[in-house]
Structure formats: C-alpha cells, structure tokens
Amino acid sequence: xxLADAPSPAFSWNLFTDLQxxxxxxxxxxxxxxGAIVALVCAVVGWFMVLRxxxxxxxxxxxxAFPGASLAIxxxxxTSLGYFGFCVATALVIAALGRKGxxxxxxxxxxxxxxxxxxxxxxxxxxxxxxGLLEGPTALLxxxxxxxxxxxxxxxxxxxxxxxxxxxxxxxxxxxxxVDPEVAxxxxxxxxxxxxxxxxxxxxxxxxxxxxxxxxxxxxxxxIPAATAQQLTxxxxxxLALAALVGLACCWLGLIAAYYQPYxxxxxxxxxxxxxxxxxxxxxxxxxxRGRAGGSRAGGSRAxxxxxxxxxxxxxxxx
Amino acid sequence: xxxxTQPFLQHALLxxxxxxxxxxxxxxxxxxxxxxxxxDALSHVAFTGAMAALAGGYDLRLGxxxxxxxxxxxxxxxxxxxxxxxVAIGSVFAWILGLGAFFLTRYTTxxxxxxxxxxxxxxxxxxxxxxxxxxLLAVAIAVTICAxxxxxxxxxxxxxLDEAVAxxxxxxxxxxxxxxxxxxxxxxxxxxxxxxxxxxxxxxxxxxxxxxRLTDRPFRALALAACLAVGEMWxxxxxxxxxxxxxxxxxxxxxxxxxxxxxFLRRGRGRGPGRAGSGRFGFGFGFGxxxxxRCRDDLTVSQLGSHATARSAVWTGSIKGAxxxxxxxxxxxxxxxxxSASTTCRVPAPG
Numbered sequence: 001x002x003l004a005d006a007p008s009p010a011f012s013w014n015l016f017t018d019l020q021x022x023x024x025x026x027x028x029x030x031x032x033x034x035g036a037i038v039a040l041v042c043a044v045v046g047w048f049m050v051l052r053x054x055x056x057x058x059x060x061x062x063x064x065a066f067p068g069a070s071l072a073i074x075x076x077x078x079t080s081l082g083y084f085g086f087c088v089a090t091a092l093v094i095a096a097l098g099r100k101g102x103x104x105x106x107x108x109x110x111x112x113x114x115x116x117x118x119x120x121x122x123x124x125x126x127x128x129x130x131x132g133l134l135e136g137p138t139a140l141l142x143x144x145x146x147x148x149x150x151x152x153x154x155x156x157x158x159x160x161x162x163x164x165x166x167x168x169x170x171x172x173x174x175x176x177x178x179v180d181p182e183v184a185x186x187x188x189x190x191x192x193x194x195x196x197x198x199x200x201x202x203x204x205x206x207x208x209x210x211x212x213x214x215x216x217x218x219x220x221x222x223x224i225p226a227a228t229a230q231q232l233t234x235x236x237x238x239x240l241a242l243a244a245l246v247g248l249a250c251c252w253l254g255l256i257a258a259y260y261q262p263y264x265x266x267x268x269x270x271x272x273x274x275x276x277x278x279x280x281x282x283x284x285x286x287x288x289x290r291g292r293a294g295g296s297r298a299g300g301s302r303a304x305x306x307x308x309x310x311x312x313x314x315x316x317x318x319x
Numbered sequence: 320x321x322x323x324t325q326p327f328l329q330h331a332l333l334x335x336x337x338x339x340x341x342x343x344x345x346x347x348x349x350x351x352x353x354x355x356x357x358x359d360a361l362s363h364v365a366f367t368g369a370m371a372a373l374a375g376g377y378d379l380r381l382g383x384x385x386x387x388x389x390x391x392x393x394x395x396x397x398x399x400x401x402x403x404x405x406v407a408i409g410s411v412f413a414w415i416l417g418l419g420a421f422f423l424t425r426y427t428t429x430x431x432x433x434x435x436x437x438x439x440x441x442x443x444x445x446x447x448x449x450x451x452x453x454x455l456l457a458v459a460i461a462v463t464i465c466a467x468x469x470x471x472x473x474x475x476x477x478x479x480l481d482e483a484v485a486x487x488x489x490x491x492x493x494x495x496x497x498x499x500x501x502x503x504x505x506x507x508x509x510x511x512x513x514x515x516x517x518x519x520x521x522x523x524x525x526x527x528x529x530x531x532r533l534t535d536r537p538f539r540a541l542a543l544a545a546c547l548a549v550g551e552m553w554x555x556x557x558x559x560x561x562x563x564x565x566x567x568x569x570x571x572x573x574x575x576x577x578x579x580x581x582x583f584l585r586r587g588r589g590r591g592p593g594r595a596g597s598g599r600f601g602f603g604f605g606f607g608x609x610x611x612x613r614c615r616d617d618l619t620v621s622q623l624g625s626h627a628t629a630r631s632a633v634w635t636g637s638i639k640g641a642x643x644x645x646x647x648x649x650x651x652x653x654x655x656x657x658x659s660a661s662t663t664c665r666v667p668a669p670g
Contacts (some may be wrong), residue, residue: 055409056356109355110528114579117521121572124443124518128566138438142420197539216363216517217420219413227406264422271418277410 031145031212033153035251038208039221041160043229043247044167045205046222047240048198050230052178055223056093056109060116061203062218064090065210067123069140074130080155083207090119091203095196143214144264145255156208163204170194175236177288212251217266221247224273231280246276328560330454331446331567335552337461338513339522343530343548344468345506346523347351347541350531352479357394357500358523359456360412364390367419368508369441374426379441380456390415391504395497438512444515444568446556457512464498464505467498475499476537513552514568525575525602526551532582551575 022028068086069079097111123140167174177184177191185191209218225290229242254269261268323329349358368386369379384393394408408605440448449457468475478492486492530544555571562570657658 011398050406053405055405056359059359059409110350110524110531111579113355113359113520113524114528114576117518117524118572118576120517121443121569122519124566125569128569129564138420138423141442142417142423180422214420216416217413220410221416223406223409224413227410262428264417264420267417267421267424270414271421274410274417 006101018256022256026145026150027148028255028259030092030150030153032252034148034156035145035212035255037153037156037160038212038224039061039247039251040216041163041205042209042221043225043243043245044164044240045202046247047226047229048167048174048287049202050200050223050226051175052195053085054199055219056112056203057199058202058206058222059088059219060094060112060119061090061206062210062215062222063116063198064119064203065207065218066140066215067119067126068207069210069215070123070126070130074126075152078301080152080211083210083218084155084159084204087203087207087210088200089203090115091199092196096200138264139214141214141216142264143212143217145212148211152211156211159204159208163201166197167201170197174198205319212271213266214264217270220266220270220273221251224270224277225250228273228277228280231277231284242302250276325560326451327447327449328556329618330449330451331556332455332553334449334454334461335446335513335556335571336544336549337458337465338509339526339552340511340545341461341464341468341506342519342522343526343545344365344541346527346548347530347544348468348475348479349523350527351537352499354503355520355524356408357391358503358507360408361391361504361509362516362519362665363389363412363419365507365511365519366441367415367422368421369511369516370419370426370438374422380508380512384505384509387508388501388504391500391507392497395500406585408410408428440515441511442515443566444511444513446513446567447559453512457509460505461509464502464509468502470602471495472538472541473476473497480537487559514571518572521572521575521648522548522552525572525579529579529582532579533585547578548575551578564641 023032046058049055064086065083068082068084070082071086072079072082093115093118094112127140173184173189174194176187177189177194181191206218209221213220225243225247226239228241228246232242250269250273253272254265257268257272258265301318330586346358353394364386365383368382368384370382371386372379372382375382427438473489474485475495477488478490478495482492506523507516513519514522526547527540527544529547530540533543534540551570551574554574556567558574559565559567559570565573606631
C-alpha cells in the first residue's frame, strides 16, 4: 500500500528528522491526530468505566463495532457511520436490558455474552458476503492506520468534543453515583439516567477507538491507561490526567513503531500499554514495601512520599 | 436431503454434536458461577495460542489446548480465591490478543503461500474442514471433558451455590475451582475448532442462559443446556449446508441466539433466577440469593468505594430486588439498660 512507495523507512536515532520524515506523509499526520483524539477521549471515559466495573459492557460495545463497520462496507456507506451507529445502538440496548436484570448478574452476563458472539457472527457474515475486502476481517479486527482520512479525523474530533463536554457536565454526579449508588440515589441523583447516558458515551468512545486499534483491541486504549493510573494514585483528578497521558503515550509510540515495522498497529499499542500497566504494578508494590519498611504509619508515608519525589518516578502521593 | 451423504457434513455433525455437548455442560456452570468473562478471555487466548503454534511451525491444536488450559489455570491462580478480577483480565487479554495479531502477521508474511485465511479460520471456525482423524480426536477430547465434568458436577454445584458451606463440609472448593477452569480451557479449545475463537463464547453462554431461564432445578438445567447446545449445533449445520451463503459459525450462533431470545418471549415478565417472585419460593429463593451473592462477590473491591459500602449496597440491593420479606415482620428484643425488663418491637419492612 502507501508504505510500499516509501523508500523503506528506517529508524535513525535522530528523533527530529524521524518525525519530520514521518509527518511528510499525510496519512501519518492524520493517524497521529486521530490517535491523539481517541487516546484522550478513551482514557477519560475508560477511567469511569474501570471505576464502575463495566469492562464487560465496554468489551461488548467494542465488539459491536465489527458488524457495524462490515455492514457499512457491504452497503457502501462510510465506515464511521457504521462504527458510531452500531456502538451507540448497542449501548442503548444494554442500558435497556440491564435495568430489569439488576439482581440477576449471572443471567445478565449470559445475555451480554450471547449478544457479543452474535454480533461477531453477523460481522463475519457481512464480511463473507462482501468478499471484496483484501485482507479479510483482519484490518477491522486488529486495526490499521493507513486508511484514516481527514474527514474521519474531523468526525472523531467532533464526537470527542461532545463526549468530553457531556462528561464534564455529568462528571461529578456520575462519580458520586459510581462510588456509592445507594447514597447518591437517596440524595436525588438520577442514578439510572446517568448510567444509561454513560453507556452511550462509552459506545461513542469505543467506536472512535475501534478505528485506531481495531474492534478487538479497544481495551488497550480504554482499560489499560485507566487501570495504570488507578494503580499509581487514588486521587480522582490526578489519575484522570495520568490516564490521558498514558493513553496518548501508548497511542503515539504505537503509531511510530507501526510505521517502522510491518506488524499491525494494535499489537504495538497493546504491547506498550500492557508494559506500562506491569510497570505501574511494580511501582505500587515497591512503594508499599517501602512504606511498610518505614517505621510508623504517618512517618512512613511521609518518608515514602519524599523519597518518591526524589526518585525517577514522576508520580507522587498515594492516598 | 442429499447433503447428508457428503463426508464433510457427516464429520461436522459428528464432531459438532460432542463439542456442543461439552460446551453446553461447561457453559452451564460458567454462567452459574458468573465467570462468563473468563470464558471471554479464554476465547481470545485460544486465537493467540493457535497463531503462535502456526507461526512456530507446530500443530495448531497443540497451541490451542496448551494456551487455553494454561491461561485458565493462571487466571484462577491470580484472582482472589480462584476468582479473577475484571480489570486485570481485560488488560491481560487485550495484550494477548495483540500478540495474536503479531503472530498472525508473522505467519502470513513468513510463508508466501498462505494468505490471511488462517487467521479467519481460527477466529471464525472451520467445522466443514474437518477430516476423519481430526473428527475422531475432537470427539474423544469432547467425551473426556463431558465425563470429567459430570464426575465433579455434584460437588462443583454445591461449591458454586454456597461456597462457604461447601468448604465447611469438606468440599475442596479451591481445587474444584481450578479443575473447572482447566475444563473450561479445554472446552474453549475444542469449541474453537467448531465455531472459532471469537464465537465460542456464544456457544458457552446461549444454551446455558436459555436453560437457566427455563428451569430452576440445577440438574435438569444442566441436561437442558447440553440438549439445547446439541440441537442448535445440528440446526445451524444443516441450515448452513442448505444455504451455502451462510458460514456455519454464523448459522450456529444465529440459531443459539434465536433460541435464547425465544425464552425471553416465553416468560414475558422477565423473571430471572435472581428474582424469587410470587410463585416459587423455596428453592428458587435460595438459588437466587446464592446467585446474587456469587456474582456480587466479584464486584466488591473498588478502589474508591470501600469494601464495606459495596457490601452494604449488595445487601440492601438484594433484599429490595428479591422482594421477599416474611409475612409477619420480624421482631427484635430490646432490653432496658438495667437488664430487667425486655420488650419486643417490630422491625419495619423496607420501602
């Protein structure tokens, strides 16, 4: 494809010329822009998702993106339409179904699992009916950064701004409803409405992420940055910012790696994100071990904090 | 119909029957133990295992079984009391799937002859491609899985419904949990050959979910789940043989989903096992309560919400949801401070 025309890009350690060379290609610029938008939106939405323990719902939504995209290809529509349409529709369905099954957790997960497998099967049907797609479903499932157009970037940006704006408005009550739904409901917070609204936002964010990492690897940008940040700090604001930063780093490093290597983008993004997650675990365990070693409780935590600040880890403060 | 005389369909029917039987039995416990997410994670692992074996030049099935059983046991070991945590599973399987994509690319680029077909085969199954010896092996493994599951079915059911009591009665709960995860792993690898790694979750969840909706009795539901799975497999295979445009895995999943959806129509009011509504009190209630406790057990530890709040939310939630309050409100004894007199007062019913 486009990369074949390039004089086989080689990584030199001069980062400045590397970036210049890379961004000479418009598709790469688009990919970086789209990646930045998606990483930011996903990290913020994913942060709430991890807190709300809705990873399974998030996964189902991301899976729904596959039949959406393949149906759009089959019908000759824009893939963005397929991604966003199907993800948001599935979010509404889950929100509607989840309401009555509040206590029947086992059954709800059976429903989710079935819906998920059926969605994938439909996607496979559409792909096999279409036949024209060169690589089969692989590009849709595992991500590709070659085909991102300026129009898609605009759509992603608009959707991203809307999602973040809505989340900024409902952020505080949502956090309250997440941490303690009973008390929140008692104080008059519309818990059910918030949770439905959040699922729709989740759908929109997953649809965006699917276009970068492929529908199967959305978790790399949704869950892992948020989980990493929550390992490192318990303060909501700080860990939210940290999640966005981690997501952005994963996405751009992945794009750079995928530019130089022939493997799918999704592999690099997941690999980098997971390495970061393990590192965060390690940091937390080391921090706990040091805290335990350091004498009394108050003195220990203060010592730990100051020692952390002096060390190479930029993150201080465990609550 | 003359399609039945074709050997590929006969192989597919034979292998499919036993694979569906194993999937139905294992899936029932998976749903009951609220470990569907584990099944989901294993389905992704199956893809990576198969792709790694292919890229390394080994038999596909070797990688499949080694990866799923290994990861199944690993997840049991990592999680609390043999129960893994959502976020950790999510992170790990995203990475593992990414690794699968890496192996897929390695495999397709290292050998010029093969194209992306191998990936699609593993992801979405190729039951019509089985030959005679593969069929026999698949049947043998599926029969072993069924036999082992039936062997541990009784204690496993006990441990699933009431873990604390089972442990007190001397049932090796933890060991059973591990053994079950190993069986799930083997079953996932089996089902991958039939419907593919991405769709095996449906084969595990849909018949079991339907069976649980149809009956409250555990062993009847177990048998029903197995029967439904086999029936759906047959219907899907025959449908796909009649209409060549439908891939077999799609036909199987569509039938399974349709049957599950039909069970929702049958009981329009949507009473799951967790709601012990008007009619069935005795076992239904205990069963539902056990289910509620079982699934909530996974959800308690959140980093901001403390363990205690989550617990209390679970209890208030489950009592409200179960809508069961004795006809005569319970009374409690209140002692006066000097301990001489005691009165009884009524505890108001909630809501």
